[in-house]
Amino acid sequence: MAMQIILQEDIEKLGHRGDVVTVKPGYARNYLLPRDLAIEATPGNMKALERIRTALAKKTATELEAAKKQAELLSGVSLSFKRKTGENDQMFGSVTSGDISEALAAQGFKVDKRQVQLAEPIKTIAEHDVTIKVFRDVVAHIKVTVEKEA
Secondary structure: OOOEEEEOOOOOOOOOOOOOEEEEEEHHHHHHHHOOOOEEEOOOHHHHHHHHHHHHHHHHHHHHHHHHHHHHHHHEEEEEEEOOOHHHHHHHOOOHHHHHHHHHHOOOOOOOOOHHEEOOOOOOOEEEEEEEEEOOOOOEEEEEEEEEOO
16 A cells, blocks of 8 residues: 655655655655655645645755855865875775764764765775765765875
């Protein structure tokens, strides 16, 4: 048995705000509805859908504007991490998306570690180009330098 809902927020791999999607009832009841991420697609809500979409579009436009500004500011950022190394510059540990997120927070940027697009943690002493997904299609590129700890 599936259930139709109207998304109030963008949800990765599910859809954007204002989309009507079909999900399992448990997912809707236990996760989406209690967190106000979606509303039930009742006949009344379906009639009000255009009004709901207009309100959500305004919210999206405002967030998109803020995201573009943040991406512009982020694009000039360089982060530097020091890590202990062994023989042949073999790194002990790594630099994770969480480390990058915390370092950005220290510089006043509110970036969730899920927005840091790292396929896997950085394990080499070098300069890396890291992509930050700020919002939908808005991305920023930052420089992450990993150096040897003296």
